[in-house]
Amino acid sequence: MNAPDPVRHLATTDGTADLVGLDMIRRLVAFPTVSRDSNLELIDWVRAYLEDLGATTALTFDDDRRKANLFATFAAQDGNASRGGIVLSGHTDVVPVDGQPWDTDPFCATLVGNRVHGRGVTDMKSFSAIGLAFVPRFLDRGLKRPLHFALSYDEEVGCIGVRRLIADVVAKGVAPTGCIIGEPTGMQLVVAHKGKKAWRCRIRGHEAHSSLTPQGVNAVQVACDIVAWIGERARAYRTSHRQDPAYDVPFTTPHVGVIRGGTALNIVPRDCTFEFEIRHLPFDDPDAFFADVERHAQTYLPAMHAVDPATYIQFDHISTLPGFDDDGRNAIADIGRACSEAHTTHKVSYGTEAALFHNASMPAVICGPGHIEQAHQPNEWVSLDQLARCEAFMERLAQHLCIA
Numbered sequence: 299m300n301a302p303d304p305v306r307h308l309a310t311t312d313g314t315a316d317l318v319g320l321d322m323i324r325r326l327v328a329f330p331t332v333s334r335d336s337n338l339e340l341i342d343w344v345r346a347y348l349e350d351l352g353a354t355t356a357l358t359f360d361d362d363r364r365k366a367n368l369f370a371t372f373a374a375q376d377g378n379a380s381r382g383g384i385v386l387s388g389h390t391d392v393v394p395v396d397g398q399p400w401d402t403d404p405f406c407a408t409l410v411g412n413r414v415h416g417r418g419v420t421d422m423k424s425f426s427a428i429g430l431a432f433v434p435r436f437l438d439r440g441l442k443r444p445l446h447f448a449l450s451y452d453e454e455v456g457c458i459g460v461r462r463l464i465a466d467v468v469a470k471g472v473a474p475t476g477c478i479i480g481e482p483t484g485m486q487l488v489v490a491h492k493g494k495k496a497w498r499c500r501i502r503g504h505e506a507h508s509s510l511t512p513q514g515v516n517a518v519q520v521a522c523d524i525v526a527w528i529g530e531r532a533r534a535y536r537t538s539h540r541q542d543p544a545y546d547v548p549f550t551t552p553h554v555g556v557i558r559g560g561t562a563l564n565i566v567p568r569d570c571t572f573e574f575e576i577r578h579l580p581f582d583d584p585d586a587f588f589a590d591v592e593r594h595a596q597t598y599l600p601a602m603h604a605v606d607p608a609t610y611i612q613f614d615h616i617s618t619l620p621g622f623d624d625d626g627r628n629a630i631a632d633i634g635r636a637c638s639e640a641h642t643t644h645k646v647s648y649g650t651e652a653a654l655f656h657n658a659s660m661p662a663v664i665c666g667p668g669h670i671e672q673a674h675q676p677n678e679w680v681s682l683d684q685l686a687r688c689e690a691f692m693e694r695l696a697q698h699l700c701i702a
């Protein structure tokens with residue numbers, strides 16, 4: 299097993315001695331599990347750690363077997379390993395550090411004042427590490443319900459890996475009460491998030507000298523007209539459409555994020571491509587939005603074809619991440635409320651793996667240490683206070699999971 303050497307010992311003279319999970323955070327951060335690279339060293343290490351404690355484990359791999367998801371189960375003392383219980387879930391991958399100005403080694407969790415710096419300390423290795431570090435305590439108190447860990451790959455590039463893990467868990471007939479996803483929420487309880495769907499639009503026009511524009515089809519202009527129309531739809535969602543004030547952004551948001559086209563000012567551009575998405579409230583249908591975009595795009599074709607029948611407008615689907623929302627009315631939300639001592643629940647506009655669990659009959663909440671503002675940043679940090687709150691959450695979870 300290739301456990302990395304602990305690179306710097308986190309201080310124990312400043313109040314951090316009380317934290318159970320610091321050593322595990324340091325270990326997980328030291329595996330440089332950037333999404334493009336293998337996560338197998340981390341997975342192998344965690345798998346050995348959990349098996350030593352008595353877990354049964356299963357791996358699901360990507361096509362190249364360079365990355366794996368780990369699903370691990372501690373059965374209850376009565377032998378029940380599949381009915382009820384809790385899944386603690388986290389993604390193992392982190393975003394790259396290339397080109398970012400870090401003041402410390404990003405893959406060495408380093409105490410700076412009352413914060414721990416390191417890639418992934420917020421998004422989202424600390425939650426997984428604290429859960430793992432608490433296993434001996436849970437076992438000492440005796441499990442009355444199963445405890446599962448779901449550690450996935452390739453979350454940061456579209457929640458790709460976890461889909462295989464979920465399919466495997468469903469096939470095995472494991473039916474937990476629910477799943478806690480430790481994405482950074484500042485330990486607030488998030489019970490819903492928006493869905494997201496993304497597409498690419500490719501426009502083929504017809505080149506001409508820019509003094510002869512009527513003889514060309516300007517792909518950039520067509521793209522901009524469609525982009526402007528999407529902007530109008532975005533304004534309509536904001537001003538005259540059903541909203542849900544529980545979300546940080548309480549309406550559905552279409553958005554164009556990339557546009558590329560043209561080669562020189564004196565050429566009517568032949569090609570233009572743009573990418574767009576819709577982050578939608580669960581009651582808004584992303585496919586209906588897309589059908590409208592497609593229908594609108596068709597209206598440009600007769601004029602384009604009149605100049606050149608080879609011109610076209612085509613769409614490629616890029617990604618889909620469903621949303622989920624049952625307003626916090628389920629058992630896992632009740633458990634989350636009790637463990638976080640949250641008086642309010644929240645709904646967020648960014649996607650997570652929660653919806654995929656939720657839609658596979660594993661109701662999910664999101665609750666983890668750190669804040670999304672620190673995620674993906676240079677000098678990513680999490681405060682010791684947030685870690686302490688997460689550990690208090692695990693202590694209260696023990697009351698639900700354990701006999702003693």
Ligand SMILES: [Zn+2]
Pocket residue numbers: 389421422453481482
């Ligand atoms: Zn994350």
